[in-house]
Amino acid sequence: MSFLDTDLLARIHERAADVDAHNTYPERDLEELREAGYLSAFVPAEYGGAGLSLTQICAEQTALAAAAPGTALGINMHQIIVGLGRYLVAAGNARGEQILRDAAAGEVFGFGISEPGNDLVLFGSTTRATATADGYSFEGTKIFTSLSPVWTRLLIFGRAETEEGPKSVFGIVHRDDEGYSIKDDWDTLGMRATQSMTTLLEGVTVPAERILTITDPGPSADPVIFGIFSHFEILLAATYQGVG
Numbered sequence: 059m060s061f062l063d064t065d066l067l068a069r070i071h072e073r074a075a076d077v078d079a080h081n082t083y084p085e086r087d088l089e090e091l092r093e094a095g096y097l098s099a100f101v102p103a104e105y106g107g108a109g110l111s112l113t114q115i116c117a118e119q120t121a122l123a124a125a126a127p128g129t130a131l132g133i134n135m136h137q138i139i140v141g142l143g144r145y146l147v148a149a150g151n152a153r154g155e156q157i158l159r160d161a162a163a164g165e166v167f168g169f170g171i172s173e174p175g176n177d178l179v180l181f182g183s184t185t186r187a188t189a190t191a192d193g194y195s196f197e198g199t200k201i202f203t204s205l206s207p208v209w210t211r212l213l214i215f216g217r218a219e220t221e222e223g224p225k226s227v228f229g230i231v232h233r234d235d236e237g238y239s240i241k242d243d244w245d246t247l248g249m250r251a252t253q254s255m256t257t258l259l260e261g262v263t264v265p266a267e268r269i270l271t272i273t274d275p276g277p278s279a280d281p282v283i284f285g286i287f288s289h290f291e292i293l294l295a296a297t298y299q300g301v302g
Contacts, residue, residue, distance in 0.1 A: 059108065061096045062118055067125040074126035074251065081245050083207045083253040087129045088166070096133070098162045100140045102147075105155070106162030112141065112289070116296035123300025128251025134297045135169035135204045136161070139213055141289030142282065146270070149281045153270050156230070160211055168209030170200040170231070170257055171286075180215075180283050182275040185259060187216030187227040193265040194218065194227050195237070199258055206240050206255035209233065213286075214259065217275065226275045228282050229264035237262030 070087050077084045091097065100115045101107020110118070115137055123130035140161045146154025161167065173184050185198025196216045203212070212231040217224055231238065241256040271282040278284075 059110065059114070060118065060121075061091075061094045061099050061108070062121050062125075066090060066094060067121060070122070070129060071125040074128065077126075078128060078248060078250045081250045083132075083205075084126070084129050084251050085208070087126065087251075088133075088208055091133060092164060097136065097164060097166065100137050100144070101158050101162045102144060105147075105158035107158070112292065115141075116293060119293055119297045120300035123297045125300075126251065127301040128249050130297050130300060131249065132204045132252040132254075134293050136167045138169065138286065138289045138293050139167040139211075141293065142213075142285040145285035145289070146281055149285075151281055154285075156268070157211075165210045166205060166208055168203055168205045168212040170203050170212045170214040170259075172200060172202045174199055174201050178275075180287060181277060183215050183217045183226060185214070185216035187218040187225075189218065189220075190263055193263055193269060194229060195261050195263045196229075196231075196259040197261055199256060201256050202254045203240070203257040204252045204254040206244070206253045206257065208253075212257070213270075214264075216259075218272070224275055225272050226283075227269060228271050228273075229269045231262055231264060232268075235262050235264075 098107040099110045103109035143154040143157030176184050185196055187194045187196050210233045215226055215228040218227050237260050239258045244253050244255045273280040
């Protein structure tokens with residue numbers, strides 16, 4: 059099963075140069091990918107998706123990247139988080155269900171993990187996470203936040219200081235939450251379509267039901283960290299194969 063037929067890929071390819079030249083997000087690409095069912099292609103059938111395997115979605119990403127590298131690298135972040143949701147549910151962690159149901163409903167997931175000057179990536183954060191009455195608030199700076207103009211869900215994490223020591227707290231921000239802003243600072247030749255802008259977390263609160271895990275910093279077998287890491291590596295490789 060393929061969601062990216064020859065005609066769709068040709069239209070996306072025709073728009074790629076213009077999108078990069080004008081430093082815009084390819085809204086029409088996203089619209090057509092949504093119409094084709096691509097946002098939910100990787101979601102298991104029982105959650106309303108098409109149930110493509112990891113091998114199949116990788117092949118789709120390779121084809122999309124060959125047509126439009128920036129479009130593919132942006133939407134790749136969405137597919138990585140859908141992969142995380144799949145992994146969590148398969149591991150018996152019900153927190154992943156919200157990812158799968160939202161993706162099936164047309165929500166777009168962004169990836170708010172990278173931070174300036176921090177090479178620990180998933181293993182430690184410079185963002186401050188503070189416990190609230192019902193969840194955590196986050197203050198910090200995230201960079202390379204792909205899909206900045208269009209994401210409706212944003213995966214983030216931060217460092218919380220607790221009586222048991224520091225903890226990494228992972229959660230999901232909704233677009234209509236208050237307490238964050240996006241800087242219009244992306245202008246990277248050849249990759250402008252990803253629109254990977256800087257996101258400032260200014261006290262945005264993630265309620266407890268959207269907190270995916272609270273775990274020790276550093277290399278970890280935590281299913282959220284492993285689920286992100288494993289799908290990121292595989293899907294990124296597939297996408298760059300198409301770029302090449």
